[in-house]
Amino acid sequence: MSEVSVQTVADAIRAATIELGQGTDTARLDAELLMAEALDCTRSEMFLRRMQDPAPGEYAKLIARRAAHEPVAYIRGYQEFFGLGFRVTSDVLIPRGDSEVLVEAALLARPDARRVLDLGTGSGALLLALLSELPEAEGLGIDRSVAALSVATGNARALGLADRAQLHLGDWTQPGWSDGLGTFDLILANPPYVEDTAELPASVRAFEPAQALFAGPDGLADYRVLLPQLPGLLAPAGIAMVEIGSSQAEAVTALAAQSGLVAALHQDLGGRPRALELKNSLGKLLASP
Ligand code: GLN
Numbered sequence: 001m002s003e004v005s006v007q008t009v010a011d012a013i014r015a016a017t018i019e020l021g022q023g024t025d026t027a028r029l030d031a032e033l034l035m036a037e038a039l040d041c042t043r044s045e046m047f048l049r050r051m052q053d054p055a056p057g058e059y060a061k062l063i064a065r066r067a068a069h070e071p072v073a074y075i076r077g078y079q080e081f082f083g084l085g086f087r088v089t090s091d092v093l094i095p096r097g098d099s100e101v102l103v104e105a106a107l108l109a110r111p112d113a114r115r116v117l118d119l120g121t122g123s124g125a126l127l128l129a130l131l132s133e134l135p136e137a138e139g140l141g142i143d144r145s146v147a148a149l150s151v152a153t154g155n156a157r158a159l160g161l162a163d164r165a166q167l168h169l170g171d172w173t174q175p176g177w178s179d180g181l182g183t184f185d186l187i188l189a190n191p192p193y194v195e196d197t198a199e200l201p202a203s204v205r206a207f208e209p210a211q212a213l214f215a216g217p218d219g220l221a222d223y224r225v226l227l228p229q230l231p232g233l234l235a236p237a238g239i240a241m242v243e244i245g246s247s248q249a250e251a252v253t254a255l256a257a258q259s260g261l262v263a264a265l266h267q268d269l270g271g272r273p274r275a276l277e278l279k280n281s282l283g284k285l286l287a288s289p
Helices: 009-020 027-039 043-050 059-067 072-076 097-109 125-133 146-158 221-233 249-258 281-287
Strands: 078-081 084-087 115-119 138-143 165-169 184-189 234-243 261-267 273-280
Touching: 009 027, 009 059, 027 043, 027 059, 027 072, 059 072, 072 078, 078 097, 078 125, 084 125, 084 146, 097 125, 097 184, 097 234, 097 261, 097 273, 115 125, 125 138, 125 146, 125 165, 125 184, 138 146, 146 165, 184 221, 221 234, 221 249, 221 261, 221 273, 249 261, 249 273
Parallel strands: 115 138, 115 184, 138 165, 184 234
Antiparallel strands: 078 084, 234 273, 261 273
16 A cells, blocks of 8 residues: 555554554553664664654564564563663563562672572573672573573673673473582572463463463472572572562462571562562571671
8 A cells, every 4th residue: 555655654653552552551662662673773763863764564564463462572582671681582581670679689688699590591681680780700590491591692692791601401390400500699580480370461471481481370389399409509698589479478488488498578669579588597597696
């Protein structure tokens, strides 16, 4: 249609915002980000210089994907986290702003950390954000997905952190996975914790990797396996900062106590329970005056 071919970038963004409006509360932003992607420029460059250009033909395809609930981060292959840019594919969970509290709380608790472990590293977001703030620290990220590790490895290189970040295949449900790793000052984890039958937005359930999300009927299957292993992986004054679902603080605190770990709760920016800071209770006793 000739009408379509003369549509400007500004017009096309307006039309796409209306089209997406039903399915997403970020319709305008999504429409803008995807246009910048189609134009292969930044959003600010688009606003400054490109609004009256003809809309690129490829835009309609990107909008159709978003209208079918595919997350913007997967369409762009990019997500910002803790002020850093991460490549993301559908092999990794999209880093959430809510998870930044883990990095902030970990930095506050152990600004002196030297050895850092990230369990289920995915895109590498938690580990690489932390290493970017702690120039003396070295990190190990493990994941059971080869495809995820390749995304994390690419991100470590792109962020100039490859010399301090090792990324290894590992599965905490398999005996012996941690043999020879030693102990860590800081352990980060955003393990699967969603109940198998939880109601999730289509953009999450249909597109994000199930093995990064679901953890049995009550969402605690990975915590049951992981928590008993933490005491052996923590250095004497080490802490673990783990992400939880907003209704799981009590249950995970109780499971942690069974493994001799004490827990302190951290909330995300929305004021929801989001992270537990865990340490060996014996370590705590010894450190007391
Ligand atoms: N925060 C994610 C969600 O709510 C879940 C992440 C996880 O299971 N680790 O979709």
